[in-house]
Every structure is written in C-alpha cells, then in structure tokens.
Amino acid sequence: MNLIRCKENPIVVPGQFPWRKAAVFNPAVILHNGEFYMIERAAGQLRPFNCYFGLQKSTDGVHFTPVQDEPVITSSSLGFPYGSIQDPRIVKIDDTFYLTYALRPSSYGYSPTGTGKPDEISYDYPGEHGKPESFMTRSGIMESSDLLHFRQVAYTTPFEINDRDNVLFPEKIGGKFVLLRRPEEYIGKEYGTDKPSIWISYSDDLKEWSAPELLATPCGDWDSKKVGASAPPIKTEAGWLLLFHGVDEKNIYRCGAMMLDKNDPSKVIARAQNYILEPQEYYERFGLYIPNVVFPTAAVNKDGLLYIYYGCCDTAISLATVPLDELVDFVMTGK
Ligand code: BMA
Numbered sequence: 001m002n003l004i005r006c007k008e009n010p011i012v013v014p015g016q017f018p019w020r021k022a023a024v025f026n027p028a029v030i031l032h033n034g035e036f037y038m039i040e041r042a043a044g045q046l047r048p049f050n051c052y053f054g055l056q057k058s059t060d061g062v063h064f065t066p067v068q069d070e071p072v073i074t075s076s077s078l079g080f081p082y083g084s085i086q087d088p089r090i091v092k093i094d095d096t097f098y099l100t101y102a103l104r105p106s107s108y109g110y111s112p113t114g115t116g117k118p119d120e121i122s123y124d125y126p127g128e129h130g131k132p133e134s135f136m137t138r139s140g141i142m143e144s145s146d147l148l149h150f151r152q153v154a155y156t157t158p159f160e161i162n163d164r165d166n167v168l169f170p171e172k173i174g175g176k177f178v179l180l181r182r183p184e185e186y187i188g189k190e191y192g193t194d195k196p197s198i199w200i201s202y203s204d205d206l207k208e209w210s211a212p213e214l215l216a217t218p219c220g221d222w223d224s225k226k227v228g229a230s231a232p233p234i235k236t237e238a239g240w241l242l243l244f245h246g247v248d249e250k251n252i253y254r255c256g257a258m259m260l261d262k263n264d265p266s267k268v269i270a271r272a273q274n275y276i277l278e279p280q281e282y283y284e285r286f287g288l289y290i291p292n293v294v295f296p297t298a299a300v301n302k303d304g305l306l307y308i309y310y311g312c313c314d315t316a317i318s319l320a321t322v323p324l325d326e327l328v329d330f331v332m333t334g335k
Contacts, residue, residue, distance in 0.1 A: 099143070
C-alpha cells in the first residue's frame with residue numbers, strides 16, 4: 001500500500017507558546033465550513049509531562065496556524081491540575097462536535113532509555129492526586145458547538161481499569177452511539193484475548209455504555225503486543241473503514257486497516273494482514289523520548305482523498321494521503 005507522505009512533514013511542530021514548546025502530536029482533525037480544524041495534543045515539558053489541547057486551523061490541510069494562543073482544553077478544567085489530557089479524536093453528529101480523549105488525572109514524567117520504551121517518573125502530588133489510581137488512564141467525551149468551548153459529557157471508563165483509544169463513529173448506527181475502546185486489563189481466558197484489543201460499546205445518551213464486546217485482537221507479528229483504534233471510522237460503500245495502530249515486541253508503532261460491517265460494526269468483514277504505514281523517515285524514527293512511532297488519530301475524506309494525520313514519536317505531527325477507493329480495495333483483498 002502506497003501512502004504518500006506530505007513533502008512538508010512534519011507539518012505541525014512544537015514551539016510558539018510555552019504550553020506547546022516541547023511536543024505536539026496525536027491530533028484530532030475535522031473539516032468544518034470547508035476548513036481543516038486540528039485539535040493537537042501539546043506539552044511544554046517532559047517532566048512532568050502535562051498535556052493540553054490546542055486548536056489549529058488550515059485551508060489546505062497542510063499549513064496550520066493557531067486559532068488562539070491558549071489551549072482550548074486543559075486537565076485542570078476537569079478538576080485535575082496535575083493531569084494530562086491526551087489523544088483526542090473528533091466527530092460531528094447532527095450539529096454537535098464530540099471529542100473523545102484519554103485523561104491521566106496525575107501526570108508521569110518521561111525519560112528516554114534508548115531501549116524503545118521510556119522510563120516513567122511518578123511524582124508526590126498532594127492528596128488524591130498522588131494516589132496510584134490517579135496515574136491510571138480513563139477516557140471521556142466532551143461536546144462543543146464551536147470547537148472553542150467544550151463541555152464534559154461523561155467518562156466512559158470504570159476507574160479501576162486503564163482505557164484509552166476511545167473513538168466514536170461519526171453517526172448513530174441502529175439508533176445508538178457507537179464507541180471503540182481499548183480496556184487494557186480486559187485480557188485472559190474470560191475475555192477471549194490475551195493482548196490489549198479493540199472493543200465496541202453502544203449507548204443511547206453517550207453516558208451509559210453497554211458492556212464492551214471484543215471486536216479485533218492482534219493478528220500478526222507487526223501488531224503482536226497490542227492494537228487500538230486510530231481515527232474515527234470512515235463510511236464507504238464497502239462498510240466502515242477503520243484505521244488502527246499495532247505495536248510489536250520491539251515497541252514499534254505501525255498503522256493497519258480493517259473494514260467493519262455497515263449495519264453491524266461489531267463484525268470485521270475484511271482486514272489487511274500487512275500494515276499500511278510504518279516508521280521510515282527520520283521524523284518517524286527519532287523523537288524526544290520514544291523512537292519508531294507513527295500514531296494516526298485522524299482521517300479526513302476530502303473529495304475522495306483521505307488525509308491521514310499522525311503523531312511522530314510523540315514529538316510532531318505529520319500527514320500522509322491516499323485515494324480512499326485505493327485503500328478500500330487494498331483492505332478488501334485482505335493483503
Ligand atoms: C501509546 C499512547 C499514545 C502514544 C504512544 C507512543 O500507548 O500513550 O499516546 O503516542 O503510546 O508513545
């Protein structure tokens with residue numbers, strides 16, 4: 001599969017404001033009134049690694065400029081002054097934007113080790129903020145009508161587990177909201193998978209979610225350690241095209257693709273055995289503290305061309321494009 005990397009990669013880089021001077025990565029992107037809006041995950045430092053969401057905008061999907069000089073969302077606004085808000089994904093249903101995100105109520109710090117997996121440093125935060133459960137990851141949903149002001153809707157995660165990569169479908173299916181997720185502790189015989197996998201849940205109101213059902217597990221060498229949903233699924237004639245990330249034993253992050261049934265998205269109808277994007281370029285192989293990461297979090301279909309936005313080594317943001325029908329054909333052949 002031949003995804004075309006943008007010549008100007010990485011297209012969004014750290015800098016400009018104190019809260020985004022260390023890293024920007026793993027963005028949500030959506031077309032709105034003919035323009036591309038990007039919600040970037042940003043950090044001003046690694047230790048501790050508090051992350052915020054900034055808003056950028058672009059007319060061509062390549063050149064982005066900040067909409068304001070402050071973040072649009074911080075973990076403090078959710079009551080967690082030492083926290084880190086991470087990995088947004090966005091959809092628009094009717095007239096409302098819905099943003100799913102991961103939240104670590106208290107932030108770790110990170111330090112490179114040269115082994116592919118950075119050391120995590122924890123801190124003595126006061127009271128509740130210092131408890132071990134505050135360093136776990138939960139996921140949530142916010143809503144907005146203007147992409148500037150966001151209101152918390154719900155947390156989707158029971159707080160005793162880690163759950164990230166929450167991704168909403170861009171429309172209701174069978175009258176219900178549909179959510180993909182990755183409950184980390186759902187492994188073992190009783191769960192039907194021994195590796196962190198992609199699960200699916202349904203809701204009438206975005207607040208109460210049905211018990212997760214197993215959707216897709218690691219299948220090959222390249223995604224042997226874990227898989228998670230990447231971007232909100234794209235509706236095609238063939239079904240819902242889902243990009244997902246897979247991690248291998250060497251901690252290399254790649255991107256794969258599968259097709260879900262149009263009316264019953266809990267059914268995988270095709271899955272490419274090979275990945276469609278892997279770390280190759282310098283900016284995908286070397287970063288601030290973690291190497292070898294391409295981590296897509298957004299896929300925008302503009303006039304049949306799919307714009308895939310991905311974090312590079314938790315440091316910067318890149319873009320690759322592919323004609324949507326080519327990618328669909330590739331996935332349907334299962335290669
Ligand atoms: C995943 C998440 C992502 C991150 C990636 C690479 O587990 O934490 O936010 O980009 O690891 O570090």
